[in-house]
Amino acid sequence: xxxxxxxxxxxxxxxxxxxxxxxxxxxxxxxxxxxxxxxxxxxxxxxxxxxxxxxxxxxxxxxxxxxxxxxxxxxxxxxxxxxxxxxxxxxxxxxxxxxxxxxxxxxxxxxxxxxxxxxxxxxxxxxxxxxxxxxxxxxxxxxxxxxxxxxxxxxxxxxxxxxxxxxxxxxxxxxxxxxxxxxxxxxxxxxxxxxxxxxxxxxxxxxxxxxxxxxxxxxxxxxxxxxxxxxxxxxxxxxxxxxxxxxxxxxxxxxxxxxxxxxxxxxxxxxxxxxxxxxxxxxxxxxxxxxxxxxxxxxxxxxxxxxxxxxxxxxxxxxxxxxxxxxxxxxxxxxxxxxxxxxxxxxxxxxxxxxxxxxxxxxxxxxxxxxxxxxxxxxxxxxxxxxxxxxxxxxxxxxxxxxxxxxxxxxxxxxxxxxxxxxxxxxxxxxxxxxxxxxxxxxxxxxxxxxxxxxxxxxxxxxxxxxxxxxxxxxxxxxxxxxxxxxxxxxxxxxxxxxxxxxxxxxxxxxxxxxx
Amino acid sequence: xxxxxxxxxxxxxxxxxxxxxxxxxxxxxxxxxxxxxxxxxxxxxxxxxxxxxxxxxxxxxxxxxxxxxxxxxxxxxxxxxxxxxxxxxxxxxxxxxxxxxxxxxxxxxxxxxxxxxxxxxxxxxxxxxxxxxxxxxxxxxxxxxxxxxxxxxxxxxxxxxxxxxxxxxxxxxxxxxxxxxxxxxxxxxxxxxxxxxxxxxxxxxxxxxxxxxxxxxxxxxxxxxxxxxxxxxxxxxxxxxxxxxxxxxxxxxxxxxxxxxxxxxxxxxxxxxxxxxxxxxxxxxxxxxxxxxxxxxxxxxxxxxxxxxxxxxxxxxxxxxxxxxxxxxxxxxxxxx
Numbered sequence: 001x002x003x004x005x006x007x008x009x010x011x012x013x014x015x016x017x018x019x020x021x022x023x024x025x026x027x028x029x030x031x032x033x034x035x036x037x038x039x040x041x042x043x044x045x046x047x048x049x050x051x052x053x054x055x056x057x058x059x060x061x062x063x064x065x066x067x068x069x070x071x072x073x074x075x076x077x078x079x080x081x082x083x084x085x086x087x088x089x090x091x092x093x094x095x096x097x098x099x100x101x102x103x104x105x106x107x108x109x110x111x112x113x114x115x116x117x118x119x120x121x122x123x124x125x126x127x128x129x130x131x132x133x134x135x136x137x138x139x140x141x142x143x144x145x146x147x148x149x150x151x152x153x154x155x156x157x158x159x160x161x162x163x164x165x166x167x168x169x170x171x172x173x174x175x176x177x178x179x180x181x182x183x184x185x186x187x188x189x190x191x192x193x194x195x196x197x198x199x200x201x202x203x204x205x206x207x208x209x210x211x212x213x214x215x216x217x218x219x220x221x222x223x224x225x226x227x228x229x230x231x232x233x234x235x236x237x238x239x240x241x242x243x244x245x246x247x248x249x250x251x252x253x254x255x256x257x258x259x260x261x262x263x264x265x266x267x268x269x270x271x272x273x274x275x276x277x278x279x280x281x282x283x284x285x286x287x288x289x290x291x292x293x294x295x296x297x298x299x300x301x302x303x304x305x306x307x308x309x310x311x312x313x314x315x316x317x318x319x320x321x322x323x324x325x326x327x328x329x330x331x332x333x334x335x336x337x338x339x340x341x342x343x344x345x346x347x348x349x350x351x352x353x354x355x356x357x358x359x360x361x362x363x364x365x366x367x368x369x370x371x372x373x374x375x376x377x378x379x380x381x382x383x384x385x386x387x388x389x390x391x392x393x394x395x396x397x398x399x400x401x402x403x404x405x406x407x408x409x410x411x412x413x414x415x416x417x418x419x420x421x422x423x424x425x426x427x428x429x430x431x432x433x434x435x436x437x438x439x440x441x442x443x444x445x446x447x448x449x450x451x452x453x454x455x456x457x458x459x460x461x462x463x464x465x466x467x468x469x470x471x472x473x474x475x476x477x478x479x480x481x482x483x484x485x486x487x488x489x490x491x492x493x494x495x496x497x498x499x500x501x502x503x504x505x506x507x508x509x510x511x512x513x514x515x516x
Numbered sequence: 517x518x519x520x521x522x523x524x525x526x527x528x529x530x531x532x533x534x535x536x537x538x539x540x541x542x543x544x545x546x547x548x549x550x551x552x553x554x555x556x557x558x559x560x561x562x563x564x565x566x567x568x569x570x571x572x573x574x575x576x577x578x579x580x581x582x583x584x585x586x587x588x589x590x591x592x593x594x595x596x597x598x599x600x601x602x603x604x605x606x607x608x609x610x611x612x613x614x615x616x617x618x619x620x621x622x623x624x625x626x627x628x629x630x631x632x633x634x635x636x637x638x639x640x641x642x643x644x645x646x647x648x649x650x651x652x653x654x655x656x657x658x659x660x661x662x663x664x665x666x667x668x669x670x671x672x673x674x675x676x677x678x679x680x681x682x683x684x685x686x687x688x689x690x691x692x693x694x695x696x697x698x699x700x701x702x703x704x705x706x707x708x709x710x711x712x713x714x715x716x717x718x719x720x721x722x723x724x725x726x727x728x729x730x731x732x733x734x735x736x737x738x739x740x741x742x743x744x745x746x747x748x749x750x751x752x753x754x755x756x757x758x759x760x761x762x763x764x765x766x767x768x769x770x771x772x773x774x775x776x777x778x779x780x781x782x783x784x785x786x787x788x789x790x791x792x793x794x795x796x797x798x799x800x801x802x803x804x805x806x807x808x809x810x811x812x813x814x815x816x817x818x819x820x821x822x823x824x825x826x827x828x829x830x831x832x833x834x835x836x837x838x839x840x841x842x843x844x845x846x847x848x849x850x851x852x853x
Contacts, residue, residue, distance in 0.1 A: 027687065035600050043555060125571055125601060127556055129564060183601060199607060200801035202687055222687045226799045230666050235681060238674045394549025394814055401553075436562030 023515045024219035026497065029232050031246035033200045033225040038183040039165040040113055040132070041124045045413075045507065048165040049245075050203050050223050052509050054096075055168035055188035058087055058106065059159060063501040063508065066269060066320060066417030068163050072101060072189065082154030082459055089145040093212045095171035096193045103141040108172040110139050110149075123180040130425075131416060132166035154457040156464060160416040165507070191216040191511035200225055217514035236261065236492060242515065243493040243500070249307030249366070255492045262497075267320040268489045269504045271313055271422070272364035272411035274355075274375065274482040279403055279442040282351060289479035291341035292407075293331035295382045296375055300333075302485055305367045305374070309490060313483035315472050317414060317422040320486075320504045322461075323468040328476050338382040352385040356400065356408035360393050363487050363506075364411030371484070372409065403434045403442045410440060415505060419468045423452045427475060441480035448474045525838070529831045536827040537589070537820070541582050544816050550574075551598050551814040572598055585820065594821040599813045604821045608803065612825065613696030614684060615802035618794070619787040621718050622725030627780060630730040631769075634737020634776075638745060639764060649734060656731030665724045665797035672720060680717050682799035685710070721798040725791055729783035736779045740772040747771075773844050781837035785830045 034047040039055055042048055058073040073087040093101035112120035114133045138150040151158060161167065174187035186194040192205035203223040209215045224241060226232040233251045236244035237258065255261045276289045283289060298312040314330035357372035358365055365371060372388045379386045391399060400408045414421040425431060425438055429449040432439035448471050455467035489506040496516045501508040552568040569575050588595055594604040633649040640646055673681035684698050694701045702711035744750065745768055753763045792804035803822060810818035
């Protein structure tokens with residue numbers, strides 16, 4: 001027996017080893033697996049990262065910015081009443097299955113999301129309607145290469161929504177064939193074709209040689225899930241992977257010091273904030289909220305907890321988004337002023353308020369518990385007693401939506417990079433109704449709400465900008481939030497990888513990437 | 517083997533599964549947190565939440581939901597994963613095979629080296645061999661799996677570049693799953709390069725996973741052997757002039773095996789469910805991590821199915837242990853009848 005075993009192992013040693021990936025294969029390591037690759041049903045970043053290599057939309061964001069650019073639509077125009085959008089589609093584009101991209105494909109891809117009568121409607125769960133086609137009432141095929149969308153009211157942010165992952169164009173043939181299994185049979189028009197997906201392990205994509213903008217340079221992309229950060233870091237160092245996403249600040253510092261590795265940074269579109277529940281009588285006075293804003297030293301939070309990978313926030317959205325009001329003077333760190341404001345407002349110093357700490361870390365809040373502890377200490381320094389409360393994530397979202405908290409930490413990645421997404425979605429009176437409030441400050445300011453609703457119906461960008469700038473002034477003065485930080489997006493990769501794009505939301509298609 | 521014994525045990529298995537299904541179903545729903553809310557995240561309107569709950573069937577009463585779950589389960593349908601929208605069984609099977617492969621390899625290493633160390637310690641009691649083996653066992657039980665795994669990766673993958681640090685197989689290789697077990701599939705395809713690659717990928721995770729059970733097995737083997745070695749029949753065997761190797765392996769180890777088999781069974785069950793850390797460090801796409809992710813996402817269907825599968829596996833392992841008892845010790849068979 002022993003003899004056979006040794007012979008077996010000796011033979012095995014003689015077997016040649018498998019080759020490593022070649023220079024036209026990109027191995028991309030990340031912290032988690034995708035959940036759902038039919039992007040119209042996806043809600044997580046890991047799904048979008050992989051899916052946007054395969055699918056394209058009518059319009060897209062810039063490679064390194066959030067400005068909307070043409071993609072499958074070459075141009076578009078809006079009717080005078082602001083209700084009808086007409087898109088002129090690119091000609092000669094083919095899906096990965098060889099079928100033609102045309103107006104019918106746009107119709108089927110969109111109608112399956114909003115039209116309950118459409119045969120494909122039942123094949124999926126269309127979760128984020130408010131960010132995609134909520135206000136679209138009709139989709140009309142004008143000719144083979146022209147499509148129009150009608151909205152129930154003039155809705156300017158629609159064009160940004162169409163650039164979001166939620167509005168991909170799929171092959172109608174594939175949708176009819178694979179029905180509710182479309183999420184495992186992905187047929188788009190993008191630069192890479194789907195090959196296979198081993199769950200929790202890796203996704204393989206290959207070059208689409210017939211890509212309308214010219215075949216991409218990489219032959220193959222392997223997207224590999226490596227959940228443990230240290231393993232992912234070591235894989236990047238040893239050259240086993242070319243890109244490592246989701247590294248922690250310590251690892252990023254190490255990457256910066258390693259000669260054959262590169263870190264690329266860009267301003268993000270997210271915001272981390274502490275919402276102050278204005279429906280609680282003791283937080284209803286704006287002076288109390290201003291006092292809390294003066295009591296916290298954001299710069300210190302960013303240096304220690306974000307390790308410098310963020311900029312302090314003074315507005316509800318990041319400077320990378322248009323209409324950011326840079327004239328606003330942030331509340332400076334001034335405990336004396338905070339105490340004076342509290343006294344003026346007659347705040348009951350004996351009262352203990354609750355600060356809810358998020359149970360999960362997010363890019364916009366990398367260490368929620370330590371952040372809560374620091375804020376607790378800052379508030380204690382001005383005489384506000386505060387207790388840290390924790391719930392699991394599902395409960396947390398539910399209860400904050402019910403307005404059960406005093407102060408709560410939360411954040412938002414404004415995927416469509418439209419100010420409306422932050423100001424209307426997170427701060428208008430319309431979204432402050434419990435239960436299920438997304439305006440967790442439960443802040444109902446009529447003037448503010450009026451401005452952001454007017455902006456939704458305005459198609460002149462200069463005029464919209466003006467409304468949003470005014471709205472930001474109100475949000476600053478009334479202080480329903482203590483905005484903390486906008487983190488930077490970071491991508492760490494091997495020096496051999498060239499032309500890596502980095503959009504402020506961290507989600508890019510890799511058609512231009514190549515390896516030395 | 518008495519067939520009525522097996523039938524009775526299989527009947528018990530059905531009762532266990534029924535019990536587990538009730539407990540899991542209701543306990544899961546007692547944990548706070550709404551799957552729809554978790555799926556939609558920070559910004560979901562009440563309307564979107566309500567319609568998703570309806571689509572997921574979460575708006576029905578609990579007894580009705582349980583009835584539907586049991587009815588479908590009896591027909592082999594565990595439903596769709598709430599998170600991914602794929603049939604749960606499609607999500608679970610490949611991951612289960614990955615976990616079984618890893619646990620089996622870990623258990624093999626643990627058993628071979630654990631028993632070897634235990635026997636050596638007992639035979640050379642209070643010698644350097646004994647002290648070394650038992651000290652290693654102590655270290656084996658106490659060393660954190662996380663630290664050990666990362667250290668091995670650093671030494672063998674990053675520094676010496678001898679072993680692959682993650683996954684089950686080189687990513688450049690196309691795999692054609694037959695059984696879902698990489699090594700078995702490679703052999704079935706007569707692809708020895710893939711077999712070797714699979715072995716190399718398995719080495720570090722399997723060793724990491726094996727340390728704790730190996731240490732436990734070594735200690736149990738030692739104490740069980742020491743007890744047996746003091747028995748009269750061992751003295752008689754030696755007095756008959758039997759070769760020492762035969763005395764130790766056949767007479768002593770054979771009789772010391774009962775407690776060892778018990779520990780093996782328990783540990784195999786523990787490894788199946790407890791490989792989460794090892795799976796995470798080595799990016800092993802197994803079931804452990806899937807259960808944790810599903811639980812965090814309140815993916816009721818997925819968690820229910822996983823727990824039921826674990827329960828069945830655990831019960832089957834117990835059954836096998838009992839059958840092994842009867843095989844190892846004929847007296848047990850008599851008692852069972």
